[in-house]
Amino acid sequence: MERKIDKFFLKWKQDIIRKPLILYGGRQIGKTFSALQFGKNEYKNLIYINTENNNEITELFNKEKVTEKIILKLSLISGETIFKDDTLIIFDNVLDNNIVKGLKLFGSEHSKYHIIAITSKREKLQEFKGEELQFKSMTELDFEEFLWAKGEKTLAELIRESFIKRKTCPFHKVALDLFQEYLFVGGMPETVIANVQGKNTYEIDAIKQKIIDIYKKELISSNNLIDIQRGIEVINSIPGQLIKENKKFQYGLIGTGRRAKEFENSINFLVNNSILYRSFKVKNIKSPLSTCKEIDSFKLYMCDDGLLFSMFHTGYKQFLIDERLKETIYENHIAKTLVEGGHSLYYYQSEGKAEVNVVIQNRMGQIIPLELTTRTNSKAKSLSVFMKKYTVKEAYRITENNFQIKKDIRYIPIYAIYCLCDNKI
Secondary structure, eight states, rough: OOOOOHHHHHHHHOOOTOOOOEOOTTSSSHHHHHHHHHHHHHSEEEEEEEEEHHHHHHHHHHOOOOOOHHHHHHHHHHTTTOOOTTTTEEEEEEOOHHHHHHHHHHTTTOOOOOEEEEEEEGHHHHHHHHHHHHHEESSSOOOHHHHHHHOOOOHHHHHHHHHTTTTOOTTHHHHHHHHHHHHHHHHHHHHHHHTTTTHHHHHHHHHHHHHHHHHHHHHGGGHHHHHHHHHHHHHHHHHHHHHHHSSSSGOOOOOOOHHHHHHHHHHHHHHHTEEEEEEEEEEEESSSSTTTEEEEEEHHHHHHHHHHHHTTOOOHHHHHHHHHHHHHHHHHHHHHHHHHHHHHHEEEOOOOOOOEEEEEEEETEEEEEEEEEGGGGGGGGGGHHHHHHOOOOOOOOSSSSEEEEEEEEEEEGGHHHHHHHHOOO
């Protein structure tokens, strides 16, 4: 299955100052599979080592501080010859900082050994940081990758062309139908493969429920045992938090008398490890946006649309006719796509309750508002109010309709959100 990470891997391999790569992202998103496929396709030899509970590897990196000795012992352990520039070494489930310290030796020497270390614990990156390493995040399949998997690469190219050239998409209805299918399936490789193979909705939903359980089990590694149950309560509350009109996270929905301090550690863990994404409220707009956020007012979104869909315990047909549910999952898609595209997430709410769903700031410092418009809020005027109050060069209204431009606002279809990230708006 083709992934966007494949091009990055090739570029990394060809880099003359290539360093050991730390590949990070949530569980079940295809990190290991993509790295293994890259190794099989591009190298003479591939060595895979799972470091989880692997005392032999832990002891090796605790003792050896010379790269050639490390390579010799890795060769003995794996039973494989390690060729300079033609063997890919993959360390999976990396959590031990001593292993990472050993990998840094290869980065400091600009060695000819090609190494990828994989971890799902984003919190660990603070311990792993160092100029001797290169870091790359990976997420589940976005809608464009989903189209590739479905054999719709031409349609994906047409969507991108329509976005760049600011013209209507000739197969808009087809794209929207496939996008709504994507929202149900989600971007987890296992669910996408099941969909491509023609598995029914019950089989796909069973896979998603399994993945949700895996994500909940991630909480076991949090420092406080009490936070495990609280984290599960937070995850379980997400559908109820997002389906309501005011999507601000409310502790009272978890239980009467529940307070922010009780859940602070659990929420931080879930956000830091990319299980949930957080959007902070801003009621004033200035650069940088981070100085305007209200840390006690935020929304939480699920990392995968398909997982959120399953958490509503509803069918695909109901989704198509339930406008509130559709609007909720659409907003989750916008938020998670922008976060995974590298943006910090904010939403604007004035004293008069005018709300813009998403506000982001690009690398050039430009502040860009995005408003979701659906059948239930087709006359939304919050974006217009925002634009009159603040000077913005570009604004987007996200709809189910085709590409168009009206009164200095770009209208883009919901399925094209990924184009915003790829073009670094």
